[in-house]
Amino acid sequence: MSVDQGWPAPSATGAVSGRVTVPGSKSISNRALILAALADGPSHLTGLLAARDTSLMRSALVALGVGISESGSTVTVTPGSLKGPASVDCGLAGTVMRFVPPVAALADGMVAFDGDAYARERPMGVILDALRALGVRIDDGGTGRMPYTVSGTGSVRGGTVTLDASGSSQFVSALLLAGARYDAGVDIRHDGKPVPSQPHLDMSVAMLRERGVQVDDAEPNRWVVAPGPIRALDTAIEPDLSNAAPFLAAAVLTGGEVTVTGWPAETTQPGDHLRDIFTRFGADVTQTEAGLTVRGTGRIVGCDLDLSEVGELSPVIAAVAAFADGPSYLRGIAHLRGHETDRLAALETEFNALGGDVTQTADGLEIRPKPLRGGLFHTYADHRMAHAAAVLGLLVDGLLIENIGTTAKTLPEFPELWSELVS
Template sequence: MTEASEWVAPRPDGAVRGRVTIPGSKSISNRALILAAIADGPSTLTGLLAARDTTLMRSALTSMGVGITEADGKVTVTPGSLKGPAAVDTGLAGTVMRFVPPVAALADGVISFDGDLYARERPMHVILDSLRQLGAEIDDQGTGRMPFAVNGSGSLRGGVVRLDASGSSQFVSALLLAGARYEQGVDIRHDGKPVPSQAHLDMSIAMIRERGVHVDTDEPNRWVVHPGPIAARDTAVEPDLSNAAPFLAAAAITGGSVTVTGWPEQTTQPGDQLREIFARFGADVSLNDEGLTITGTGNLHGVDLDLSAVGELTPVIAAVAALADGPSYLRGVAHLRFHETDRLAALEAELNKLGGDVTQTADGLEIRPKPLHSGVFASYDDHRMAQAGAVIGLVVDGLQVENIGTTAKTMPEFPDVWTQLVTRV
């Protein structure tokens, strides 16, 4: 592979056809690691994603005293006495920067947090202020951002916490995952606009309940986690359905057929909505024992989609929409302005730079397809933006995707798997 900044997206000679195996879900992997780290005994995880985000999570937990070993493709997590001093590198991983501080509040000692340059721009005040309400001592120099330190005493009081989680469901998930270990549990009360990515919240709640934790969700915008042990549980991690998006897009755009193997019949992953999304674009969708197959029909229609539950799919969906036969409207994703980068501004800038006609709205994008020309598609060190660039390269000769290596965040093998699929037509 050439240098990341010079990666030329391959353009197929015809319809893209093939089978793709996607590595484990980042969302499930990092939740499983957190829960295993504070469980009442060792847990074994199979199919765990091996990528930058999970490596950062593993390093964060081991730095605080958690034992993590790997053999024969299985990862064993052995809870330990959480303690500092320790330094956590969050990279750009939202699950690390948001899920680990509530665990660090249980440690005895100082746990410091810092990450990539852009990570220092991501707002952290919601989770930090929430932990303060629960009895934690936080030193962030009044910035509400990284770097910061959690000064733990070995336990946390817990109790009622009021927050506005309209910027990210991860603020709620972070407290849900650790809450059972707090002395009073945690009573989370959201006050604000609707919490985005409800499917990720459902995932967190399901995984906690599977480990014997009592969670009340009867009242809207309130989640009560009762104090108690978190049972050790061996976990098989599903494929990361969100990472399937560009491969399925290749079939829809080129009139080909791509099967993603191992697609679960039932799942809490929001990426499962790709089935409905590609059907709306006009593709044929089939799910059987082999996996999920998308077959392009030669017609790629504009869409009007509420992506509030699947915001992370927006970059790839926007790329597909830019190649459709009519305008598209992507809604419910204002929170993407605070992801790895401002994804709405980035998509507007990069698609328009190639000749597109994209306008930001209050909560999304309006995309009016126009002929696109070659150029450099900036990734902003964002794996989903890099994947979107690869998708545009299916129809634009010589498109260069800046820093394709950033896809290592959740799928290190993406450039090679993509090239093999696209050039095998």
């Protein structure tokens, strides 16, 4: 068995400047696929992300009886009669392991779920228990984790369910996306600490309303989805703004200028917060019809940031903070301990192994800049960790990234795009 010696992270020899076009949003792509699969007719999706997470979602839906075909840049999704027996490989995709079970509950037959080794460590009990409360039969061996089996009867009773979604907004989105197809719809009530990643919830609600689904979210911590059809809708997928983070960070760290093309004027994507975050770090940020441009100013200001709504950006933000002129505090991200890996522990371990000074707090990280040295940066099969390592490598000679291929989860082209920009 070969040992991964690490991908040499390109170092910046000067100011990094250029234009980058990132592929479609994973979050929008997988939500669009789910909604198209449950719609009242065929939907045509353009700009759909082609990456591991979206491939896993497509395969899961096809296994359940959905028709998916491709012609050029257009993917056509044709709803079918959902049925088992079927097997779903979730890989390490949270949107697959959490969004597909509420759909599988509508199938007639047994649907088995499993995934990567790390996926078996991700908490699933909240969504599985919620589905049980709505009348769905699920066997997880009492573990609240994968593997598990959903035994559908062709319909779901639906109704009111109370859950604690403080660990992930995906628990709520999962029920929102399928809830209109349940006999009584779904009345979701959150009871616990604040739900993280509010932009992702806004995205789910907005996409449902675009398709004619009635969603009442006027009351805090409650979402009521009326039963009814989901209208087929042709959709153009926005660029993935979270995947733009490392490219824009390169401008911040090197005093360069990077433009990400196609940045939407209005969006529910969490990545849009990068405009404010990089401004607070001291960069100049402008948005035009051409895209979003970030210019480094030669100074990186230590920040105190609440990232509760944008936790997925934390690894790259931590990498920028490692070169600031003072300490930074990343708050509101305790839920990252349940992501692809325990991201807080992973960031602390890997940064400190390079000579850094990073400490976990109850809900985040304290980052005190120190000179860093090269070495092997472990990614824990987490694409965001690989992005963070690449950003560090701009200013740290001899940094090697273990398993750079993990970036294929949402951006298979990352190594090539990154090398082209930095060189």
